[in-house]
Amino acid sequence: MEETIFDPGVTPVFRLFGMPVYPYSLLLVLGLITGLILALRKAKRCRVPADAILTFAMLGLPLGLIMGRLIFCATRLVELMDLGIGYLFRVDYGGFSLMGVTFGIVLAAVLVHRIYDIRFADVLDAVMPGLLIALAFARFAEGSTTNGTGPEIGLAGLCFSPLARQDLYGDYAFAVNMGEALTALIAGIYIMTADKPVSGQSAATGVIITAAAQILWESARRDEVLIISFVRYVMVFSALILLLILILSLRQLDWPWTGKALVILFLFLPAGIAGAMEFAIEGKILAFLPNWLCYLIDALCVTFMGWVTLRTLNVACESK
Incomplete structure (x- = not known):
């Protein structure tokens, strides 16, 4: 949002x-x-x-x-x-x-x-x-603006720009908007300069990088966001975009249906874990997990989701 x-x-x-x-x-x-x-x-x-x-x-x-x-x-x-x-x-x-x-x-x-x-x-x-x-x-x-902020920072050594921002009350919080900006900037520069010979491959690559990272960044936001229970709309939307690109890529491959189903499972499994981390961060489940560990698990999950989707896309493009 x-x-x-x-x-x-x-x-x-x-x-x-x-x-x-x-x-x-x-x-x-x-x-x-x-x-x-x-x-x-x-x-x-x-x-x-x-x-x-x-x-x-x-x-x-x-x-x-x-x-x-x-x-x-x-x-x-x-x-x-x-x-x-x-x-x-x-x-x-x-x-x-x-x-x-x-x-x-x-x-x-x-x-x-x-x-x-x-x-x-x-x-x-x-x-x-x-x-x-x-x-x-x-x-x-x-x-x-007052948006784009994440969890509050308790360590004084981390309270500096561009890592942190002050809110209206003078408290420091992680500047999530900077992570989102750098992700989009890197993805844009990469697909602007990279040579992707297959039609649609360049655009899909940029979307995969941005969508996968947005799941993590959206999870870290603590400003006013659009939420389904404890899961953000944009998180679900980003995961669906990855699923769509993955399915379109699999359609181009002459693989057995069992292999394609396994690849889709590789996307759903980390997505489910990332969703569970949302509830863990809110203390609804696994309350004993520290938030930093939840975000680390979240980051590993979305990285794997992006890698699976991007790898499948590249294999499909190479087969043409």
Whole structure:
């Protein structure tokens, strides 16, 4: 979930036509511009026309915002019923769902595929590096809000930037947004520079890295997030994305069904353990486990999930 609650201590960077420009909005705009430039550069290597990228940008931005807001409000039915339909437009009461933004971006890619008769996978290959870099800028921008924080830090030696951030009460907490930003940044740079000859492989690689890591980062967040019991919506959504890529990759392989079922089990087993760690962190089960050990187990599980999915994808691409 993306929130837009500003830290009242943040001062504007400058004023534009008399209106204050805050670090959050400035970084978002810089991220979008950088993402568009990278997408145009990547498009040349993917043989996607520049017009298609510009069309994607014009469609993806409004669709991402609209879908992101709708999904966010759909998970906040109580507030929606209390405040009425006007709640849809009150972004100061909460921001946008990352799930919804993803749906909007995919819809924009589908429309570009239909309009320009370009393969859907090629469109994603062209725009994915720019999208990930824009996401990195957005995560960095969260540093100027009250969101993106994790568990409180008890050791004074760890209370420094960029590892930690101060909340409104002056307490230090882990800066989860920095981990999310670095993950998206590394994934974006990697798929921008790596040579992936099979259509869709580059985009899928970036998505796998980001989705697997997001399960861990979302678990560590202690700000206001969208939750199913003690499991976050984005955690479930990220795991489903990995499962979808894994299934699509397995369909390309001439393996016996038992082998494919075993690979899927290799994804479900660590996912179940990671989910259990959520309850352990909240003290609902295995309360004797320290939180640092729960997060370590969580990190190992999501790393294995990402490795299984990425390895299967690469094997499927090599078989073509």
